[in-house]
Amino acid sequence: MLTIRAERTLAAGDGVKWITREREAASFLRQLNLGQGVDTERISANYTNGVLSVTIPVSEKAKPRKIAVEQSDASTPASTAGDRVEPVEQ
Numbered sequence: 001m002l003t004i005r006a007e008r009t010l011a012a013g014d015g016v017k018w019i020t021r022e023r024e025a026a027s028f029l030r031q032l033n034l035g036q037g038v039d040t041e042r043i044s045a046n047y048t049n050g051v052l053s054v055t056i057p058v059s060e061k062a063k064p065r066k067i068a069v070e071q072s073d074a075s076t077p078a079s080t081a082g083d084r085v086e087p088v089e090q
Contacts, residue, residue: 002032002043004052037062 007027012018034040039059046053 002034002054002056004030004032004054006052 005027008023008025010021010023010025034056037059039057042057044055046055
């Protein structure tokens with residue numbers, strides 16, 4: 001479970017009188033269930049110019065991989081004898 005919690009505060013300058021504000025002071029909480037296949041040791045976050053960026057990498061075990069498919073001549077039908085076998089993505 002990834003929990004993101006933040007609070008927005010309003011800075012009041014000296015001698016400033018607000019007539020209206022588009023955004024109010026507030027706090028919020030978001031929780032994300034990451035599930036399986038996430039590399040939790042490499043999660044990183046960056047806060048720049050008011051934008052929070054969270055990078056959640058996929059673990060190596062969960063990434064798709066290619067495996068070679070071997071073809072034996074004994075079980076090959078005559079119609080596919082010259083066909084080429086490509087690796088299959090898993």
